[in-house]
Amino acid sequence: MEQIQYYYFNLPIMRDALPTMLHGLGLTVLMALTTVAMGVGAGLLLAILRSYPSRWIRWPIICFVDVFRSLPQLVIIILIYFALPYAGIEFSPFWSTVLGLSLVLAAFAQESFWAGITATPRGQWEAATATGLSHTATVLFVILPPAIKTSIPSLTNRIIAVTKGTALGSAVAVQELLAHAQSIQSVVANPSPLTLGALLYMAIFAPMVAFSRWLEWRYRWSR
Amino acid sequence: MTSAPVLQISDLRKSFGSEEVLKGVNLTVQRGEVVVLLGSSGSGKSTFLRCINRLEEPTSGSITLNGNSVTASNANLRTLRKQIGMVFQSFNLYPHLTALKNITLALRLSLGQTRQAAEEQAKHMLAQVGLAEKAHAHPSELSGGQQQRVAIARALALEPQVMLFDEPTSALDPELVGSVLEVIRLLRQRHMTMVIVTHELGFAREAADRIIMMDKGEIVEEGPPEQLFTAPKHPRTREFLKHFTGR
Numbered sequence: 001m002e003q004i005q006y007y008y009f010n011l012p013i014m015r016d017a018l019p020t021m022l023h024g025l026g027l028t029v030l031m032a033l034t035t036v037a038m039g040v041g042a043g044l045l046l047a048i049l050r051s052y053p054s055r056w057i058r059w060p061i062i063c064f065v066d067v068f069r070s071l072p073q074l075v076i077i078i079l080i081y082f083a084l085p086y087a088g089i090e091f092s093p094f095w096s097t098v099l100g101l102s103l104v105l106a107a108f109a110q111e112s113f114w115a116g117i118t119a120t121p122r123g124q125w126e127a128a129t130a131t132g133l134s135h136t137a138t139v140l141f142v143i144l145p146p147a148i149k150t151s152i153p154s155l156t157n158r159i160i161a162v163t164k165g166t167a168l169g170s171a172v173a174v175q176e177l178l179a180h181a182q183s184i185q186s187v188v189a190n191p192s193p194l195t196l197g198a199l200l201y202m203a204i205f206a207p208m209v210a211f212s213r214w215l216e217w218r219y220r221w222s223r
Numbered sequence: 224m225t226s227a228p229v230l231q232i233s234d235l236r237k238s239f240g241s242e243e244v245l246k247g248v249n250l251t252v253q254r255g256e257v258v259v260l261l262g263s264s265g266s267g268k269s270t271f272l273r274c275i276n277r278l279e280e281p282t283s284g285s286i287t288l289n290g291n292s293v294t295a296s297n298a299n300l301r302t303l304r305k306q307i308g309m310v311f312q313s314f315n316l317y318p319h320l321t322a323l324k325n326i327t328l329a330l331r332l333s334l335g336q337t338r339q340a341a342e343e344q345a346k347h348m349l350a351q352v353g354l355a356e357k358a359h360a361h362p363s364e365l366s367g368g369q370q371q372r373v374a375i376a377r378a379l380a381l382e383p384q385v386m387l388f389d390e391p392t393s394a395l396d397p398e399l400v401g402s403v404l405e406v407i408r409l410l411r412q413r414h415m416t417m418v419i420v421t422h423e424l425g426f427a428r429e430a431a432d433r434i435i436m437m438d439k440g441e442i443v444e445e446g447p448p449e450q451l452f453t454a455p456k457h458p459r460t461r462e463f464l465k466h467f468t469g470r
Contacts, residue, residue, distance in 0.1 A: 126278050127315035127374075131329035131381060132305035141328060145319040 010192035017184045017193040024180035025200050031098050031176060032163040032204070038102035039162065040155070043109025050110070051117055051139050061110070068107035073165045076100040081172040097169035101162055108158040115154065116147030149219050156212030160205060167201075177201065227290060229254050229385050229416045230275065235284035237270055237440075244270050246440040247284070252385065255414035259427040259448075262437035263463060268420045271437070272389050275418070276307040289384060305333050308378030312390040314370040316362040322349060322373045323358040326380050334381065348376035352406050368399030375406055386410065388419040404430075424467045428452050436460045 050061045068076070077100035080091055091099060120143050128138040170179035181197035230252040237245040244267045252258055260268040273279040275286060277293060277300060286293040293303050316325050326345035330336045336344070349355050352372040362370050371391055378386060388407065392400040404426050410417065411430055421427055427434060428448045436444040436457065444457040455461045 121313075121315075123311055123313050123315035124317065127309075127311065127317070127377075128329075130276055130278060130304055130307070130309040131377065132301045132333035133329060134301065134332075137332045141332065142317055149319075 007190060008192055008195045010190055013188050013190050013192045014196045017181075017188075017196055020184065021177060021180050021193065021196055021200060024175060024177040025204070027094070027175060028166050028177040028201075029204060031094065031101075031166040031169060031174070034098045035101040035105060035163055035166070036159055038098070039105025040109050040159065042102065042106035043111075044113055046106060046110040047113035047117060048139055048144070050114060051143070052135060065107045065110050068103050069111070071104075073101060073104050073162070074168050074171060076103060077168055077172060093169065093172045093174040096172050097166065097174050101165050101168075104165070105158065105162040108162065109155060112151040112155040112158060113147065116149070116151035117143055119150050120147055152219055153212070153216045156208075156215060160208055160212065163208075164201075164205065226254055228252060229256075229289060230418070231285075231287045232275070233285050235271065235274060235286065236282045237267075237274055237279065238282045244440050245274070245281070245284075248437075248440075248442055250435065250442070252416060252418060254416055257411050257417045257419065257430055257432045258435060259431035259433075260418065260420045260435045260437055261422075261424070261427060261463065266437040267440040268437045269389055272387050272418060272420050275387060276304050276309060278309075301333070305329075305381050306384045308381060308383035308386040310371070310375050310378055310386065310388045310391050312393050314362070314367070314374045314394070316370055316374055316377075318362050321359050321361055322354065322365070322376075325362070325373060326377045329377070330380055344380055345376070348380045349373070351379070351409070352376045353402070366399055367395045368402045371395065371403045372406055375403070379410075385416040385418065388417065388421070390420050390422065392421065392423055424452075424464070436463065 046061050046065070049057050052058070077097050080100050081093060081096035084091065117139075124142055124146075125138060128142040133142070166176060167178040169176045170182065173179070177197050177200055181193040184193040185191050228251045230250070232248065232250045235245055235248045235250075236243065248267075248271055250258070260271065262268045270279055274281045275293070281294060284294065288303055288306060291303065292298055293300075316322075317328070320328065323342060323345050326348055327336075327338070327341040330341035330344055331338065334341075346355065346358060349358055352375055354369060354372055354376070357365060357369060357373070362373070365373065371394075375386075375391075391407070392403050395403065400423065404423065407417070407419070407426075408430060419427075419431075431448050433445060434448050434451045435442055436451065436455075436459065438457075438459040444451065444455065444460045451460060452464060452467075455464055
């Protein structure tokens with residue numbers, strides 16, 4: 001018992017580590033927010049484009065989505081950071097991670113929005129078409145508002161799953177929360193900073209989880 | 224009537240796969256005329272109606288609206304559809320928008336009206352269908368009959384040349400049917416050109432100028448309601464009207 005306390009809940013070590021770790025936490029939050037904005041935005045755009053009746057638009061989107069849903073996030077990040085420079089494209093560790101995660105989130109978000117779009121009754125399209133609305137106007141003003149509502153539960157789940165992947169940034173030397181925890185741990189020869197890291201991850205992701213539950217609950221009753 | 228017909232449809236055919244559901248239908252509708260399509264389910268009457276604004280793509284045949292081709296490959300469909308109002312069996316109101324916004328959406332996006340003009344027009348239309356006080360209600364807060372009246376107002380607001388009704392009362396509880404038929408009667412008094420698919424035989428007899436009897440994708444008989452109801456010629460018409468005793 002004492003050993004567990006010494007190695008995993010060593011308060012003096014945690015206290016010393018806290019300022020540095022908070023710095024890492026800031027970077028983690030920044031990466032998460034950037035990833036959500038880019039990933040969800042791109043996913044929505046792809047879902048809208050996919051609704052156009054052209055196979056030249058639809059096919060590339062489906063390929064993109066299936067590739068990035070099947071590749072592990074870590075592999076994508078490492079490829080962007082280590083392989084792309086050979087093609088003359090260089091991203092910082094921060095942007096390699098954010099871009100890799102955004103691509104994955106875009107693929108999953110696209111699927112969530114697309115599921116919402118296809119769940120919209122055919123009659124909605126027909127009513128809009130019959131009143132002379134263009135395809136774009138129909139999608140933006142008639143189809144999407146209810147479709148987004150429908151897609152919220154699966155979307156929030158994906159957002160949480162993918163943004164937790166910011167920890168993978170430590171593999172390409174982003175000085176985010178996990179990277180700091182690991183480096184301090186190796187200096188003090190005590191894994192308590194990891195425990196602190198876990199608590200800090202909880203502190204940012206638990207509210208997100210609670211928020212998504214609340215959203216699901218709210219939309220279940222208002223539909 | 225000497226003026227040009229509003230709708231002229233000739234040799235309209237439609238196949239789903241190998242099944243031919245419309246086998247060369249001809250129909251001419253004059254301005255102000257009310258045409259009712261009768262026929263059992265699967266006779267092709269709904270498909271026929273949906274071909275008129277090309278919600279369903281006809282396989283062959285031609286349709287003109289006021290002399291403008293709807294079926295031409297270079298037809299400006301959006302412009303033509305604005306002139307063809309359509310009312311659906313399942314209302315198809317936009318659930319996230321109020322009754323007023325359901326109507327203003329197309330006024331603003333299809334006709335390019337200002338917000339103020341569109342809202343004024345929408346309120347006017349809602350008053351016509353007796354729902355002025357429901358402008359800010361969402362569809363889920365309205366009864367089926369009220370929803371269908373909003374849907375009629377939505378189509379009417381664009382001031383179409385012709386209104387198509389696809390079984391407008393079939394999804395309604397019996398006690399709500401009357402309010403919707405009342406609105407259609409009102410439109411008839413105002414000489415709105417209408418093509419109506421319905422199973423309300425009493426209403427058809429009373430409101431139609433002409434009745435078209437369809438069977439297996441073809442028109443088997445047509446004429447004024449009195450003639451069809453009292454002296455049907457075709458065996459299918461006789462069969463179909465057999466159970467009708469007049470309400």
